[in-house]
Amino acid sequence: MSAFPLSDLTAGLRIEPGSPVDLAAIETDAAPGFDGNKAAGEKALLALAPELEELQERLFAQGKADGRRSILLVLQGMDTSGKGGTLRSTVGLVDPQGVRITSFKAPTEEERKHDFLWRITKALPPVGLIGVFDRSHYEDVLIARVRALAPPEEIERRYDAINAWEAELADSGVTVIKCMLHISAAEQKKRLLARLDDPTKFWKYNPGDVDEREQWPAYQEAYRIAIERTNTKVAPWHVVPADKKWFRNLAIGSLLLDALRSFDLSWPEADFDVEHEKQRLLDEKPL
Amino acid sequence: MSAFPLSDLTAGLRIEPGSPVDLAAIETDAAPGFDGNKAAGEKALLALAPELEELQERLFAQGKADGRRSILLVLQGMDTSGKGGTLRSTVGLVDPQGVRITSFKAPTEEERKHDFLWRITKALPPVGLIGVFDRSHYEDVLIARVRALAPPEEIERRYDAINAWEAELADSGVTVIKCMLHISAAEQKKRLLARLDDPTKFWKYNPGDVDEREQWPAYQEAYRIAIERTNTKVAPWHVVPADKKWFRNLAIGSLLLDALRSFDLSWPEADFDVEHEKQRLLDEKPL
Numbered sequence: 001m002s003a004f005p006l007s008d009l010t011a012g013l014r015i016e017p018g019s020p021v022d023l024a025a026i027e028t029d030a031a032p033g034f035d036g037n038k039a040a041g042e043k044a045l046l047a048l049a050p051e052l053e054e055l056q057e058r059l060f061a062q063g064k065a066d067g068r069r070s071i072l073l074v075l076q077g078m079d080t081s082g083k084g085g086t087l088r089s090t091v092g093l094v095d096p097q098g099v100r101i102t103s104f105k106a107p108t109e110e111e112r113k114h115d116f117l118w119r120i121t122k123a124l125p126p127v128g129l130i131g132v133f134d135r136s137h138y139e140d141v142l143i144a145r146v147r148a149l150a151p152p153e154e155i156e157r158r159y160d161a162i163n164a165w166e167a168e169l170a171d172s173g174v175t176v177i178k179c180m181l182h183i184s185a186a187e188q189k190k191r192l193l194a195r196l197d198d199p200t201k202f203w204k205y206n207p208g209d210v211d212e213r214e215q216w217p218a219y220q221e222a223y224r225i226a227i228e229r230t231n232t233k234v235a236p237w238h239v240v241p242a243d244k245k246w247f248r249n250l251a252i253g254s255l256l257l258d259a260l261r262s263f264d265l266s267w268p269e270a271d272f273d274v275e276h277e278k279q280r281l282l283d284e285k286p287l
Numbered sequence: 288m289s290a291f292p293l294s295d296l297t298a299g300l301r302i303e304p305g306s307p308v309d310l311a312a313i314e315t316d317a318a319p320g321f322d323g324n325k326a327a328g329e330k331a332l333l334a335l336a337p338e339l340e341e342l343q344e345r346l347f348a349q350g351k352a353d354g355r356r357s358i359l360l361v362l363q364g365m366d367t368s369g370k371g372g373t374l375r376s377t378v379g380l381v382d383p384q385g386v387r388i389t390s391f392k393a394p395t396e397e398e399r400k401h402d403f404l405w406r407i408t409k410a411l412p413p414v415g416l417i418g419v420f421d422r423s424h425y426e427d428v429l430i431a432r433v434r435a436l437a438p439p440e441e442i443e444r445r446y447d448a449i450n451a452w453e454a455e456l457a458d459s460g461v462t463v464i465k466c467m468l469h470i471s472a473a474e475q476k477k478r479l480l481a482r483l484d485d486p487t488k489f490w491k492y493n494p495g496d497v498d499e500r501e502q503w504p505a506y507q508e509a510y511r512i513a514i515e516r517t518n519t520k521v522a523p524w525h526v527v528p529a530d531k532k533w534f535r536n537l538a539i540g541s542l543l544l545d546a547l548r549s550f551d552l553s554w555p556e557a558d559f560d561v562e563h564e565k566q567r568l569l570d571e572k573p574l
Contacts, residue, residue, distance in 0.1 A: 061490040088382045095375045096383050097421070103384070134384070185574045196565050202557040203348040210567055216574040270489040278483050280497055287472050287503040 004044060009033030010258045013179075013238040013251055017231045021224050021239075028184040029243035034250060041246040045253050049093045052253065055260035056094040056130060058267060063128010065268035068173035071130045071259055073252070076138050077181030078219060079209045080191035081242050083134045086181070089249040090256070091132055100125045103134040116140040116158060117165055124174065130256070137162060138178075138226055145222045146215050159229035170234035175259050178235060179252065180223060181242040185216050291331060296320030297545045300466075300525040300538055304518045308511050308526075315471040316530035321537060328533040332540050336380045339540065342547035343381040343417060345554060350415010352555035355460035358417045358546055360539070363425050364468030365506060366496045367478035368529050370421045373468070376536040377543070378419055387412045390421040403427040403445060404452055411461065417543070424449060425465075425513055432509045433502050446516035457521035462546050465522060466539065467510060468529040472503050 012033040015021055034041060059069060073091075075083040091099055102123040111119045117137055125131025141158050144150045150158075166176055183191075192209065195201040212219070227237045238255060242248040299320040302308055321328060346356060360378075362370040378386055389410040398406045404424055412418025428445050431437045437445075453463055470478075479496065482488040499506070514524045525542060529535040 064490055084382075084384060087384050092379070092383050095371075096379050096386055097371060097374050097388055097390070099383055101384055189568055189571075192568055193565065196561055196568075199557075200554045202561070203351055203555045205557070205559070205564070207559050207564060210564065210571075213574070214571070267487045268490045270486075270492070272492070272494050274483055274489070277492070277494060277497065278480065280494075281476055281480055281483075284476075284497075284501070287500070 004034055004036075006048075006254050007258060009251065009254050010238075013240055013255070015227060015231055015237045015239060017233050017236055021227045021231075021237075023182065023220050023224055023239065026182060026239050026241065028182050028187060028241050030241045031244055031247040032241065034247065038244070038246045041244075041250045045090070045093075045246070045250045048253050048257050052257050052260065053094050055257070055263075055265055056098050058265035059130070059260060059263065060095070060098045060128045061268050062265060063126065065271070067128055067268075069263055070125045070127050070174050071256070072125060072169065072174050072176045073130065073132045073256065074136045074138070074176065074178045075132065075134055075181060075252075076136060076142070076179065076223075077242065078183060078188055078216075079206075079212060080188050080195075081181035081183045082245055082248055083181060085245060086249060086252050087132060087134065089245075090253045091130070093253065094130070098128070099130050099132060101132045101134065104136060104139060115161075117161065121165075124169070127173065137165075138230075141226045141229075142219065142222045143212075145225070146218045159226070162230050163232055163235075166230070166232065166235040175262075176235040177238070177255050177259055178230075179238045179240050179255065180227065181248060182239050183242045185213070187243045188213060188216075291321055291323075293335075293541050294545060296538065296541050297525075300527055300542070302514060302518055302524045302526060304520050304523055308514045308518075308524075310469065310507050310511055310526065313469060313526050313528065315469050315474060315528050317528045318531055318534040319528065321534065325531070325533045328531075328537045332377070332380075332533070332537045335540050335544050339544050339547065340381050342544070342550075342552055343385050345552035346417070346547060346550065347382070347385045347415045348555050349552060350413065352558070354555075355414055356550055357412045357414050357461050358543070359412060359456065359461050359463045360417065360419045360543065361423045361425070361463065361465045362419065362421055362468060362539075363423060363429070363466065363510075364529065365470060365475055365503075366493075366499060367475050367482075368468035368470045369532055369535055370468060372532060373536055373539050374419060374421065376532075377540045378417070380540065381417070385415070386417050386419060388419045388421065391423060391426060402448075404448065408452075411456070414460065424452075425517075428513045428516075429506065429509045430499075432512070433505045446513070449517050450519055450522075453517070453519065453522040462549075463522040464525070464542050464546055465517075466525045466527050466542065467514065468535060469526050470529045472500070474530045475500060475503075 031041065036044065062069065075086060077083055087101060107119065120137045141155055145155050169176055192205065195205040231237045240248055240251045318328065323331065349356065362373060364370055374388060394406065407424045428442055432442050456463055482492040518524045527535055527538045
């Protein structure tokens with residue numbers, strides 16, 4: 001059991017479907033729903049690990065039996081917002097066999113010849129697994145909008161297409177957890193400069209990130225519209241204050257655990273005669 | 288740095304290419320190359336974690352730059368030998384983004400319409416990643432041989448095909464680490480009975496496992512032949528005593544670390560002007 005009201009924390013991150021979104025009003029360095037400092041937050045996340053691990057294993061076990069559930073965690077956020085760090089710190093807490101991570105880059109030539117949801121659909125987690133998207137179909141209404149990579153009417157079409165697609169996912173047993181890792185422009189600047197100060201981080205730095213940064217307000221606006229247009233009851237958005245890495249990790253861990261708890265996962269029953277099987281083993285002839 | 292001679296441990300697991308293999312002579316409950324008990328072995332594995340993590344990140348970073356290396360860890364072993372447990376305890380030590388795990392089941396109808404290496408090739412790790420095969424192309428000369436799923440001449444052909452394919456992998460920058468997790472028949476019986484005693488483990492039990500168990504000597508013989516026929520300098524076999532789970536985990540962690548160390552991985556250099564980038568960020572207009 002966690003030492004803080006986990007569902008209060010997760011509820012506080014959820015954007016109410018149908019309500020307007022004001023990203024500027026959501027503090028990026030806050031820790032809503034958690035009354036403690038960094039050390040307490042890191043400890044709280046580790047305290048979730050055993051339950052996360054067990055429920056993930058139950059989900060996996062049910063996937064092997066007749067279960068139909070899976071989880072899709074969608075991580076979106078500006079460069080340096082910590083999509084990778086979240087994966088390492090939070091998703092890394094559970095058995096790697098039960099997780100399928102996909103990092104979406106700019107679409108390939110082949111992918112561009114298909115509808116934008118084609119490559120996304122191919123990456124969906126099988127039953128029993130936790131799929132994680134590091135970037136996602138939302139890039140097709142974020143960078144695509146900011147950089148005009150598609151005509152306006154196509155961008156418009158995509159919001160509805162996403163809603164229909166996610167509704168179908170929900171119907172088929174996939175719980176979609178959508179998160180925007182929300183950092184301030186000042187925090188991003190700090191993190192980019194830190195990469196430039198550390199030769200072991202140069203590989204993470206891309207001059208193009210600064211070009212994107214110049215479009216910061218346009219991206220915030222694109223996020224606002226995307227969240228408002230695709231914030232549905234079956235697949236609601238969460239805006240996760242992410243300037244504090246420890247809170248970001250705790251928040252994502254809490255969202256995962258909250259979803260797993262909601263499934264009320266039992267261990268699958270034996271589909272064989274347990275006593276008969278024991279006897280077979282005990283009675284076997286020498287090999 | 289590890290507190291035991293890591294390369295002694297890994298060298299002790301390697302089967303000398305060209306030499307005959309006598310699996311019965313390799314003790315399944317030994318801990319060769321490690322002078323300590325379970326607690327010491329678990330501690331030794333955790334002590335490897337920081338270096339494993341850092342070198343895995345360097346490998347990943349080089350993959351993003353102009354690197355060409357990747358690792359393919361092939362885990363084979365009888366049911367209950369601990370392929371899954373190894374994944375959780377050892378591969379779980381590194382960033383899940385840098386790992387790609389594939390569990391091979393019986394081939395699908397589509398897969399059976401292709402050469403046996405078709406589905407295996409599709410699952411190869413991209414540059415910079417650690418791929419892990421939980422079962423592999425070796426099933427096509429193990430269960431396929433024991434259960435006569437293919438004609439004898441096709442099984443014969445496969446040994447050479449595997450050698451040619453693995454040599455090509457090695458040439459292209461993939462370091463292949465092949466491991467047989469070696470348990471005794473008595474240990475398997477114990478583990479199967481333990482699954483039958485624990486309702487949280489029923490999902491891992493399959494009555495078919497006992498049918499396979501009845502073919503234990505045939506499987507050991509199939510392993511012996513497979514190892515002898517595909518034990519090459521570029522992709523040698525390791526037989527890992529696996530009755531002791533802690534030793535099995537330490538051994539696999541050591542093999543991974545040994546491979547990563549051999550790459551002499553440096554952090555990629557900046558392919559941009561670091562000072563210029565700093566200045567761009569410091570001089571930027573308000574967003």
